Amino acid sequence: MNDQALIKYLREMDTWANHIAKADASRKIYEDPSFQEEINELLSNIKEWNRDASSFNLDNAHELNELAEKIQKRLGSHERQGNAVPIGGHQLPPLPYGYAALEPYIDRRMMQLHHDKHHKSYVDGLNKAEIEMQKARKNNNYDLIKHWEREAAFNGAGHYLHTIFWEIMSPEGGGKAGGDLLKEIESSFGSFQKFKEHFSAAAKKVEGSGWTILVWAPRSHRLEILQAEKHQNLSQWDVIPLLPLDVWEHAYYLQYENDRGEIRGQLVERSELGGCSGSL
Template sequence: MNWYGYGHLLPLRTLEEIRFWKEQEKEHTLVIRALVPDLEPPYVKLLEEWEVTFANSERVANQLLKQLLPATHPPAPYMVRCIDQLVLAARQQSREFIKQLYVLLEQSAAVQAVPLAKVLILHFIRESEYFLGVLDTLGQPGILRETDSEPSLFLENALHTSGSGSVHRQASEAPTSPEGNVNAPAASAQIQSATVQPPSTGTTQATPSTTAPPVKEKPVPIGGHTLPPLPYAYNALEPHIDELTMRIHHDKHHQSYVDGLNVAEKKLAESRKKNNFELIKHWERELAFNGAGHYLHTIFWTIMNPAGGGKPSGMLAEQIKRDFGSYEAFKNQFTEAANKVEGSGWAMLVWSPRAHRLEILQAEKHQNLSQSDIVPLLPLDVWEHAYYLKHQNERKKYIEDWWNVVYWPAVAERYETARKLLWPPY
């Protein structure tokens, strides 16, 4: 994680990380309960409490972000104290959460009866450990200020709810409430996520369409992007890609990119109106990350289909042969590019209007280390959320299965349209 160059915006960046990872940990509690329907009641209660705890920390991070904006000057001392305290709480929560996930692995018979759950919980432990590494990159609490300060009543009140004092458990102990240095509430809310509900239709087949209706110009209002519907049922790509993954991937992850894009667009519009661009780096970063995530996922759903698989034909097949030597050479390079993406990201077959040929690119996250001036044709999402429920850490096996649902007619349609776009070659 590169923290250089943020200057007095470093507190803002810190809060963004806390907000993101607490949302992830909150989601992990939901996924575990969905995957282990017979989970023992004490562990169900434990995960419900963690869900509320993480939601509280996410909410506090949001509150502090709003108070920091527009961040034209370094934060006031009391704000620094609040952020320091939240960093402490977030770190302690993740440490305790990791310990109690090990408790689940060791002591829950229901978890031990579901092999996938064990693999998934280990993955969640790694993610929380990664978040702790992000906080360690920032340094010890106090990096945002030079002198020690008294604890902030604002954060105490914001995080405080009913519950007992600090609790520190070892992995060998029985489950307890997820309380760290910050009191955690007893959760009373029920799971509301639509991502773990059964599909609304039993239909597993989709009617392929090789020609999309013409698109009329209709600019999306600023901050008005919406989540596109899946062009098939959630379970339509099984056995290659499972239903639960599709529900979480589409309904939660893609929706989060849509929401983030809309916020970034509105904030940039507000900056233009006020002629205040102090936060231009922050909101442009949000625009790039969430916008690329939204647009790539929108393509991603369309280039998969239960009627997919096989090889391309026609003009696209000829272009692939011309640019890569053969379909097999293209597939091998694409597969290796996807498998070797460092961390989370994409592999993409793209049309280059400047080079007048097809290329294979990688992208870290959604937007880093790729190229501009290209048109994506066939993107493959290799973020772990795209495959860990079914394939765990076997990205290569996920890629092999993915080839069975690639819908070449949709890719060919994008190619034939993109092929008309030609810039002077340099």
């Protein structure tokens, strides 16, 4: 990483840290003094290096990244433990890295547009649908219930899949899976290479806009690869999504134009699947 790239990384980390600090402070985790200390430490370190950006080096970048990952993991753990989201209260989750963190695979402009515009539109659409259905219950008027149920399905699936999508990619991603996950992949698909071939082929063949998703099927007790048209159509229930790949045009067209195969391969390589060795 050259000096210019390091300074760019520092600026991106500054933007991300301030976004986290100003995010939904009503969540209980923001009341935890140790969590506030971690955020303040990150902001303080960034501020210090911004004063003398020319001396910012790769070791300093790794230190900032370790602290940022610690904060992001605590946020993710809090979300999974979960307080109930109020009706119409869904919020756009912050990216777990800077807009330019996945370059050259996903450039800054496309990442910012994808997250800040497209993902946010699904959050807004889900909130709108939930509020309208709440009004329908209150007024005992279900004339438009079919429309709002469809809106909730489309936007809700879009919001949830994108939330996982951001989390499974990492600047440090790539490589081959290990541990229990690799064993399950080999058991379900024959080999890691066969999994990648199947996953890539499924992504290439998604009809129109949609997703290819590696899922865990609790009843079958094995991994499967599914397609979803749009966000919610032609897939299965009762599965747990692990690795969703967005093949809507907004996820790749600005940078890769109509080469869906190129972005498919790049994002599989940059996912955290290769660094995962957890149990299923």
